[in-house]
Amino acid sequence: MRLLHTADWHIGRRLHGFDLTEEQENAFNQIEKIALDEKVDGIIIAGDLYDCSMPSEDSVGILNSVIEKLNLKDKLPVYAISGNHDSAIRLSTGTKWFKQTHFYLHTQLEEAFKPVELPDTQIFLLPYFELFAAQQYFNDDSIKQLDQAFKLISDKMKSFFVPNKSHILVAHFFADGSATTDSEIKLTVGGLASVPVSLLKDFDYVALGHLHGKDALHAKRARYSGSPVKFSLSEANQKKGVYIIDTDPFKLTFKPITPIRDVKVLTDSFDTLTDEAIYKKQNLDNYFGITLTDTKLIPNAMARLRNIYPNIISLAWENGYADALDYDGENGKEIRQKDPMDLLKEFYEKVANDTLTPQQQKWAASALKDANKPDSGGKN
Known part of the structure; x- marks a missing residue:
């Protein structure tokens, strides 16, 4: 089986006030093309479809359009979960009849124990959950940390394992040892913010969401796909894209997504950055985080720089005026x-x-x- 793994779409997200709709729609079009070119058997979306629990009408329209293209037009099964940014209740509307078109969207903990059964694969869809949900489900108030909860969840999932099938987990949490960026909300449940990677070993592949960099975790069979679009200056050096997973034999391939406007960091003097010979080497439509190295005050620095670099998302001074x-x-x-x-x-x-x-x-x-x-x- 061949699957495409993506996550953290954050539809409705803005970058320091700049609307990212065009960037996101460009990324979704590339995801569709990759899925068709690679002839995948389905698409995994590991949470945070929206950027907030009450998305705008435009955001809802964008998600509906993307799912309609992938699932109804292209006839691709979709395996999705809610993330910490999503409203599980709002997102779950219609999930019962979504399954008729092979759009599987799980938003509640109890749904995680009903794997999607495929000829050679079982897909367990574990949505983001709060600790109290695990306490209620297992009727156990002694569950105080996330690793305790996940151990119980994992053990119960394993009781449903069918021999000779691949077992894929789709989840949205912070795995121990992962690297973060400025654009993620730190998840802390019951005092422990991460799940030990050792608890993931029984799955053939764990498709993770929450962290926005594809290199956030270097486990052989557990990966973050990362977000398809850059959401902060700290993601400037990241490569965005999706993973293609082949289950038998197991193989993981990263497919890049090319942005319309990239996020770039520039550190130099005001005179250098405003030198035509220098700035003409840049794609001036990019989003820029600029740090000035000048030791003297530059009057109206932001306004003057924006005449050249219209999409400045931050301006700092290396010498630290603060x-x-x-x-x-x-x-x-x-x-x-x-x-x-x-x-x-x-x-x-x-x-x-x-x-x-x-x-x-x-x-x-x-x-x-x-x-x-x-x-x-x-x-x-």
Whole structure:
């Protein structure tokens, strides 16, 4: 059997205010093409179809359109679960008749023990669950940690194993030893945030969702597909795509997805970044996280940079202006007792790593004098 593994679609997600609809629809079109080109027998979606529990009408329309194409038009079975971003109740609407077209969507813990039976494979669909759901299902209040819950879940699943079939688990959680990015919500259930990889060994393949990087976990038969679109600057160096799983003999193949606009990190001086010979080498439609290395203040830096790089998602300064207000532990009273000009000089030195020129000191003295006039609103 050949399956396509994807996850973490997060339909409705924005990137620092930028609408990602076009990026997501482009990714979904490529997923469909990969599925057809690879002649897969079905598609696994390991949770977080939506970005929030109450998706917008547009988001619902996008998901409906994608599933309609994959499942109804292309006649591909779909094996999906709800993730921590999804509303299990809302997502479950219609699941009973979805199965008539081989669209299997599990959103409740008890459904995980009803594997999808295929000629040579069993697929166990374990949706994201809270610890209390396991306590209620097993009628056991002593379950206090996620590994306890998953051990019971895994043992019960194994009781349904059919010999000589491949056993695939689809789940949405943090596996022990995985690497995270800034765009995931940390899942902590009962004080333990991860499932030990050793508890996954009885499955022939574990198709995971939740972490957005395909290299988050390096287990031979347990992988995160990663998200099909980059959702944060910390994902800039990640390759996005899907996995193709062959069950017999077992083989795992990664298929990349090409974005319309990539996420890039630029670190350089303002003059370099605004040099036409430099910026013309970039795809200026990309999303950029920019860090300036300048030691002097750049007036209207963001506005001027956006004239060249319209899709800036963050602007930082390598020298850390946030640190400039830390006066080496001096308290507010001591600061207020200092001469304003001395404070300004210290501030400028910390921010710009330079001293005020005589002319700058004259301008500053004049401004401070004006600010302290009785009719200026300053102190007398």
